[in-house]
Amino acid sequence: MRESIARRWEEHYTAVSEENPLEGVKALLAYNSVVDKVRAIDGQLLKLLRKPEVVPPIYAKTAEDLDDLSEGLCYSISNGLALEVICSPDVIRFLDEAGGYEERLGGQVATVARLLSDFSAASVFVHPDRFSWKLASLYQGSRAEVPLGIGGKVEYVKAEEFYWDCSPEAHYILEYPAGLSFGDGPAPRANRFIAAPMTKVLFHKEWEESLSKVSKECDAFFIAGLNHMGEEYEESFRKVREHIRTAKASNPSLIIHLEITSVPDLRKREAILDDILPLVDSVGVNEAELADMAFLLGLPRWEQVRGNAVYQLEAMHLIRALGVRRVNMHTLGYYLALSPNPVEEVRKSLLFAAIVGAVRASLGRSPRPEDLSEARDVPLAERGLKEMERLSELLKLKDVDHRTFLREGWCEEESMVAVPTRVVDNPKYTVGLGDTISGASLFSEKWGKGPSPR
Numbered sequence: 001m002r003e004s005i006a007r008r009w010e011e012h013y014t015a016v017s018e019e020n021p022l023e024g025v026k027a028l029l030a031y032n033s034v035v036d037k038v039r040a041i042d043g044q045l046l047k048l049l050r051k052p053e054v055v056p057p058i059y060a061k062t063a064e065d066l067d068d069l070s071e072g073l074c075y076s077i078s079n080g081l082a083l084e085v086i087c088s089p090d091v092i093r094f095l096d097e098a099g100g101y102e103e104r105l106g107g108q109v110a111t112v113a114r115l116l117s118d119f120s121a122a123s124v125f126v127h128p129d130r131f132s133w134k135l136a137s138l139y140q141g142s143r144a145e146v147p148l149g150i151g152g153k154v155e156y157v158k159a160e161e162f163y164w165d166c167s168p169e170a171h172y173i174l175e176y177p178a179g180l181s182f183g184d185g186p187a188p189r190a191n192r193f194i195a196a197p198m199t200k201v202l203f204h205k206e207w208e209e210s211l212s213k214v215s216k217e218c219d220a221f222f223i224a225g226l227n228h229m230g231e232e233y234e235e236s237f238r239k240v241r242e243h244i245r246t247a248k249a250s251n252p253s254l255i256i257h258l259e260i261t262s263v264p265d266l267r268k269r270e271a272i273l274d275d276i277l278p279l280v281d282s283v284g285v286n287e288a289e290l291a292d293m294a295f296l297l298g299l300p301r302w303e304q305v306r307g308n309a310v311y312q313l314e315a316m317h318l319i320r321a322l323g324v325r326r327v328n329m330h331t332l333g334y335y336l337a338l339s340p341n342p343v344e345e346v347r348k349s350l351l352f353a354a355i356v357g358a359v360r361a362s363l364g365r366s367p368r369p370e371d372l373s374e375a376r377d378v379p380l381a382e383r384g385l386k387e388m389e390r391l392s393e394l395l396k397l398k399d400v401d402h403r404t405f406l407r408e409g410w411c412e413e414e415s416m417v418a419v420p421t422r423v424v425d426n427p428k429y430t431v432g433l434g435d436t437i438s439g440a441s442l443f444s445e446k447w448g449k450g451p452s453p454r
């Protein structure tokens with residue numbers, strides 16, 4: 001049975017692989033772009049750190065010293081969990097001196113901007129968060145532009161040429177393969193630890209002044225980086241709300257999308273749930289971020305939400321109950337979506353995102369249209385098919401068509417779509433994968449009617 005279903009999914013993948021659904025899209029992206037300094041964790045780096053005796057049950061959300069760093073690393077590696085930890089200047093200095101980094105364009109906005117540029121989007125407008133010369137230069141060759149409202153008009157400056165006087169920011173991305181061990185048993189999967197500095201997103205005034213005009217020209221407003229708005233985030237969140245309202249007032253059919261990232265600070269997470277989520281049309285999450293959110297929404301089964309599609313569905317419904325029309329979750333082996341759009345369109349966009357994600361994982365960089373054939377030989381994840389069986393059992397209990405769900409990936413009664421994905425055995429890098437997947441599926445999904453104004 002599973003074999004015939006897997007064959008059916010191979011057919012679905014073949015049917016979408018020739019298309020470029022991002023061609024011509026018009027995107028507004030805010031807030032964060034950074035310089036990512038990426039390296040693999042190896043024995044040499046680990047030798048410089050004191051190995052914890054046991055895996056800590058929790059880790060410090062802010063790493064003040066090297067012991068905090070070691071504990072965070074040990075927690076991330078032993079659980080195969082992507083972690084992002086804010087680090088003191090001393091810890092950042094230590095990591096910088098360790099050397100061996102490849103410098104890349106990073107941050108959610110830049111990652112999605114690069115993807116959309118390479119796939120011939122018509123417009124890619126970015127917020128110029130801390131654009132140092134270094135950061136701007138990493139935008140080279142992209143279509144990204146910074147819109148600036150000056151004297152009632154909008155001027156567009158190529159992102160690669162935009163610079164303003166602000167202190168730059170770099171993230172240290174420490175990638176590890178499945179099987180690496182630091183403290184306890186081997187890492188159950190390849191993943192990464194991110195050391196971020198204490199600097200926060202800087203809002204750019206002229207960009208803000210362009211917002212009303214630029215929103216009119218766009219299909220969707222992709223928002224990310226709320227976790228980088230500092231300890232005193234209230235004023236920043238107020239600004240984000242103001243930006244959403246301005247954009248929506250100017251273009252009621254603009255889709256507002258929030259990309260949720262790991263937010264260790266509970267107060268901040270609550271503020272996102274209470275004050276930002278009710279204003280957005282669409283949300284992108286991974287399984288750990290979903291579990292964090294669901295915890296606050298009254299589903300305290302963190303481990304189950306991380307690992308079981310039935311609980312994930314329940315958690316996604318809780319987010320939807322806040323007024324969010326589209327919720328899109330990606331995890332290793334499958335993606336799951338609740339969407340108001342036609343199920344066939346949603347499946348197409350998820351399959352496209354899965355191809356893009358597999359290619360990025362195997363090449364270790366943002367893919368281009370000509371790279372997509374690389375995904376063909378990447379096997380379908382057994383885990384995805386298994387979790388879909390679990391969802392199908394649930395549908396059976398509800399007396400809806402569970403067989404169609406397994407073969408086609410959709411259940412119209414539930415506005416639900418799932419796809420098993422292709423998983424690369426030894427991914428080159430995992431950083432930016434989730435943002436690439438979310439951006440690819442958001443911008444390739446065809447919305448029936450634009451969302452109504454809120």
Ligand code: AMP
Binds near residue numbers: 286334357424431435
């Ligand atoms: P995030 O941790 O939010 O950046 O999300 C990473 C996503 O990338 C996961 O949810 C998976 O869907 C996908 N992914 C991770 N590792 C691989 C891999 N080896 N092959 C294909 N996709 C992957």
